[in-house]
Amino acid sequence: MSETTVLALIIVFEVLLVGGMLLIQPFVVRRGLVFGVYVGEAAAEGDEARAIRRGWLATMVATLAAAGGLGGLMLALKLGPPPLAALVPAIVLVLGSYGAYIRAHLRARPLAAPGAPTTAAATLSTADPSLTLPLTSLAVALAGGLAAVAYAWVSYPDLPPQVPTHFGPSGRPDAWSPRSFSSVMLLPLTTLLLGTAMAVMACLMTRAKRAIRHPDGGISLAAQQRFRQVSANYLALVVIVMTAMLALMSIFAIRTGLGLAAGMPPALMALVAVLLVVAVGGGLYIALRYGQGGARLERPAASAPLTNGLADNSRWVLGIFYVNRDDPSIFVEKRFGIGYTINFGNPKAIALVVAFLAIVAYIVVAGVTI
Amino acid sequence: MVAPLVVVLDRDAGEAAYEQIASQIREAVATGALVPGSPLPGVRTLATDLGVNFNTVARAYRVLEEQGFVIIRDRSGAEVATPAARASRQARAMLERELWEVMARMRQAGFSERDLRKAAESCLDRLKE
Numbered sequence: 001m002s003e004t005t006v007l008a009l010i011i012v013f014e015v016l017l018v019g020g021m022l023l024i025q026p027f028v029v030r031r032g033l034v035f036g037v038y039v040g041e042a043a044a045e046g047d048e049a050r051a052i053r054r055g056w057l058a059t060m061v062a063t064l065a066a067a068g069g070l071g072g073l074m075l076a077l078k079l080g081p082p083p084l085a086a087l088v089p090a091i092v093l094v095l096g097s098y099g100a101y102i103r104a105h106l107r108a109r110p111l112a113a114p115g116a117p118t119t120a121a122a123t124l125s126t127a128d129p130s131l132t133l134p135l136t137s138l139a140v141a142l143a144g145g146l147a148a149v150a151y152a153w154v155s156y157p158d159l160p161p162q163v164p165t166h167f168g169p170s171g172r173p174d175a176w177s178p179r180s181f182s183s184v185m186l187l188p189l190t191t192l193l194l195g196t197a198m199a200v201m202a203c204l205m206t207r208a209k210r211a212i213r214h215p216d217g218g219i220s221l222a223a224q225q226r227f228r229q230v231s232a233n234y235l236a237l238v239v240i241v242m243t244a245m246l247a248l249m250s251i252f253a254i255r256t257g258l259g260l261a262a263g264m265p266p267a268l269m270a271l272v273a274v275l276l277v278v279a280v281g282g283g284l285y286i287a288l289r290y291g292q293g294g295a296r297l298e299r300p301a302a303s304a305p306l307t308n309g310l311a312d313n314s315r316w317v318l319g320i321f322y323v324n325r326d327d328p329s330i331f332v333e334k335r336f337g338i339g340y341t342i343n344f345g346n347p348k349a350i351a352l353v354v355a356f357l358a359i360v361a362y363i364v365v366a367g368v369t370i
Numbered sequence: 371m372v373a374p375l376v377v378v379l380d381r382d383a384g385e386a387a388y389e390q391i392a393s394q395i396r397e398a399v400a401t402g403a404l405v406p407g408s409p410l411p412g413v414r415t416l417a418t419d420l421g422v423n424f425n426t427v428a429r430a431y432r433v434l435e436e437q438g439f440v441i442i443r444d445r446s447g448a449e450v451a452t453p454a455a456r457a458s459r460q461a462r463a464m465l466e467r468e469l470w471e472v473m474a475r476m477r478q479a480g481f482s483e484r485d486l487r488k489a490a491e492s493c494l495d496r497l498k499e
Binding site for chain 1: 373374375376377378379380381382395398404409410411414415416417418420421423424447
């Protein structure tokens with residue numbers, strides 16, 4: 001496959017799959033929420049809310065067309081270095097979707113339900129989602145990560161002065177760097193730290209705040225429980241496949257350096273494909289089958305009001321950031337989009353995010369400097 | 371599907387949040403909605419779901435434990451206690467005193483002797499053995 005074909009495929013993937021994921025967002029949110037504003041269950045189905053959704057949809061379709069068109073044009077006219085043709089659509093998508101969201105959010109604000117909700121409801125049910133798969137993913141992340149780190153550590157003295165640090169599509173090395181802690185340990189440490197951090201998040205997700213409707217006869221609770229379970233299991237599966245992939249890459253990078261292998265094994269490409277299918281397919285499946293927070297499962301009770309933090313506009317900044325010092329929650333479900341955000345009013349949640357960002361920053365900085 | 375029990379806090383009620391939690395759990399136990407041995411969510415879980423401080427829920431559970439409604443099981447949660455087989459002399463004296471005060475207040479509020487009997491019978495009917 002030529003580089004142009006690969007780039008064209010990446011652009012199509014970005015526009016169709018990522019764009020598709022973005023487009024379904026307002027249609028899988030929990031009823032009562034319009035672009036991060038709680039307007040009440042009836043108003044969310046009213047004419048004004050529909051008009052805001054239509055306006056957003058038009059902006060998003062234009063954004064997708066601009067992203068695809070610009071990428072295709074850059075590729076056809078060979079403008080700039082080739083990878084830029086795939087990067088520009090991604091940037092257009094990110095900026096365009098945030099812009100469209102903020103505009104829709106500001107339009108939805110005047111519809112906001114007045115005042116903070118005076119009641120908070122919580123279930124006395126003790127049925128928590130199972131931790132089996134999230135804990136398994138934690139064990140896999142630790143075992144795979146430690147094995148990769150240990151192998152790199154033990155092999156370090158035997159490595160040549162120049163070690164392979166980049167591999168081409170064929171799996172053969174195409175870039176080398178001087179042997180150093182970063183150039184040898186970056187991938188094993190990434191395997192260990194990223195996998196462990198994500199597995200811990202999967203475990204915490206099973207215990208995320210349950211934002212129920214009341215009174216609804218328990219329908220929203222059942223929907224929330226199933227959503228929590230499937231979200232945590234999804235992340236756990238991603239961690240397991242990602243750890244297998246990164247551990248294999250770490251070990252074969254070292255083996256190539258030692259002259260024991262010619263490059264990455266063919267099985268690696270299969271793992272990359274599995275990871276893509278699990279990550280993208282799983283995300284789409286959860287959005288369409290469950291909806292955000294189980295929104296699609298709770299439809300029989302969707303006219304009962306939302307409770308607690310999710311219904312409290314005074315606790316949300318731009319409908320994106322939840323800030324509530326009185327709430328001990330770490331993870332809370334997003335008002336817009338699929339999955340969870342953190343409670344920025346909780347120091348523990350902030351510490352968790354800072355730790356995660358530190359890991360990502362280390363990977364990026366070390367990756368750029370080797 | 372049996373609807374799960376729900377605790378509702380009303381911030382405008384004027385009653386402390388811990389007392390609202392305790393009173394609703396007491397009500398569920400008294401009416402048999404929660405039977406002895408039923409597990410209750412841990413302090414952390416209930417505080418997270420309600421969006422209130424841990425201490426608020428912990429205080430509600432402590433009050434319920436003192437009153438013999440729940441048994442607290444370390445961090446993992448609590449369960450509904452079995453009612454005592456016989457009232458102790460101390461409990462009898464204290465609770466009879468409280469009942470006496472409530473009846474005195476009812477009488478002062480205009481309840482006739484017939485109203486008082488009716489109210490007491492209605493309470494007894496709601497209490498599940």
